[in-house]
Amino acid sequence: MSNERASIKINKRTVDAALPTAARYVLWDVDLKGFGLRVEPSGVKSFIARYRPGAGGRTAPKRFVSLGRYGALTPDDARRLAREILGAAANGQDPADAIVKERAAASVTELANAFVAEHVKKKRKSKTIESYEHVINAYLVPAFGTRKANALPRADLSRLHGKLSDKPAIANRLVAVASSMFSWGSQHGYVPEGFNPAARIEKYKEIQRERFLSTDELERMGEALREAETIGLPWEPDQSKAKAKHAPKAENRRVKISGEVVAAIRLLLLTGARLREILHLRWTYVDLERGLLLLPESKTGRKTIILNAPALLIIEGLNRTSPFVIPGDDPEKPRSDLKRPWAAVSARAGLTGVRLHDLRHTHASFGAGSGMGLPIIGKLLGHSQAATTARYAHLDADPLRRASNKIGGALSAALEGKLKAEVLPIKKIRP
Known part of the structure; x- marks a missing residue:
């Protein structure tokens, strides 16, 4: 000393x-x-x-x-x-x-790394893993990475949530991931039992995005798909680049989209399947005889997709050149995404603000509008909870239209003086 x-x-x-x-x-x-x-x-x-x-x-x-x-x-x-x-x-x-x-207590970074390695990657699907890692690496670690995990105040996490108020979905996802992380850390000794700074942080109200294609939009989409797989879609050169003046003539500026990619887009609409369920679809999952897709794994676990006649016809017309129904550049691997071809098709069809996932919503909206009932639609889409299908309830117009017509008819009859109470004779009761 x-x-x-x-x-x-x-x-x-x-x-x-x-x-x-x-x-x-x-x-x-x-x-x-x-x-x-x-x-x-x-x-x-x-x-x-x-x-x-x-x-x-x-x-x-x-x-x-x-x-x-x-x-x-x-x-x-x-x-x-x-x-x-x-x-x-x-x-x-x-x-x-x-x-x-x-x-010597674990930092937020150390807790996050352990949480992802020991829990998320072992128990969550690939898409969920990507989502967790994005929130952790883009928001939690940059803001609190060096802080002691067992001393992170709720007020600090709440302030970060507040800074993302213009992105309510991301802000709420941040709180959900942080809550899951600290809950796991509490169970495994990284923080004191019950310690969770994400608890009781009020989440923002999220406006659920709904976009369904109209009949006119579907017609334009169909025309664009047929054009894409036959003569190709036209494209315009980038005039800001020096090579633009050497671009081919307009009649020669067309690019074709492969039949498999066009088939994938059509299948998304006709089946209401999720993107990965179609892109990762293997021929071994296809039961043509019974018209089924037997998926061993999906977002909600094992799932059976029923193939309607048009969808079945599309799959029957594809060549088996790969283990995957929609092969990627490497036949042994599935196609990773449809971003570029869908951007070209939607632009040609004049579809504004339409995502590929909106094809699934459109599939459900047509079913709801036909009065099929939400339980049936939920089963077709593979929803595990009725609340998920409830977002289409307002589209189930037939019962409402029948009720409205009945009320309107009665009111109209009353206005015209035609509404009369039906008088039934009272039978005499013999002594």
């Missing part, structure tokens, strides 16, 4: 008067035993506390705790901290050991 000097009353005057020397030294307080001021040769002054842990006594080793630097900490504040630590030591505790454990 440093050279020790005579005890003094540690206050602002004596601390300011303590001058550095060639070697570090310590001044001990005359009133509070174990409270000291350490002076470095560099002139840096810091407050310390010294005690013997456990039952104390001269046989116990001395422990030292750094309370903080002078300037950031006043002598009075340091005295209060020293009194708490020395009091805890007198009661048999070891404050220095607790501080060491606190400093």
Whole structure:
């Protein structure tokens, strides 16, 4: 330890008067035993506390705790901290050991890495893994990565949630992922049991996006698909680039889209399947005889998709050149996405703000509009919860139209004086 000097009353005057020397030294307080001021040769002054842990006594080793630097900490504040630590030591505790454990506690980054490796990647599907990793790496780690996971205040996480108010879906996803992460950390000793700073953070109301293609839009989409697989879709050169003037003539500026890609787009609409369910579809999952797609895994687990006649005809017309119904550039791998071809088709068809997933919504909307009933539509789409299908309830127009027509007819008849109560004769009761 440093050279020790005579005890003094540690206050602002004596601390300011303590001058550095060639070697570090310590001044001990005359009133509070174990409270000291350490002076470095560099002139840096810091407050310390010294005690013997456990039952104390001269046989116990001395422990030292750094309370903080002078300037950031006043002598009075340091005295209060020293009194708490020395009091805890007198009661048999070891404050220095607790501080060491606190400093060794996992950071938010360490908790996040363990959470993803030991939980998310082992128990979640690939799309969910991507979503979790994006939220963690784009928001949680940049904001709190070096902070101790067991000391992250709810207020700090709530402020980050507030900064994303213009992106309510992302803000709410942030809270959900953080809640799951800290809940897992609590179960596995990374943070105290029950500690979860994401708890009770009120989420934003999200406006659910609904986009269904009209009959006219479907006609334009069909024309664009037929054009894409036959003569190709026209394209325009980028006039901002120097090579634009060397572009082919307009009649030669067309690009074809493969039959498999066009088939995939049509299947998304005709079956209401999710994108990955079609792109990752293997021929071994296809039962042409019974007209079924038997998926061993989907977002909601095992799933059977019923192929209607047009969808069955499309699949029967495809060549089996790969284990996958919609092969990628490498026949042994599925196609990764349909972004570029769909952008070209939707632009040609004049479809504004239409995502590929909206084809699934359109499939469901046609069923709801035909009065098929939400339970049936839910089964066709593979929904595991009725609440998921309920978003299409307002499209189930037939029962409402019948009710409205009945009410309107009665009111109209009343206005025209034609509404008469039907009088039924009362039968005489024989004695």
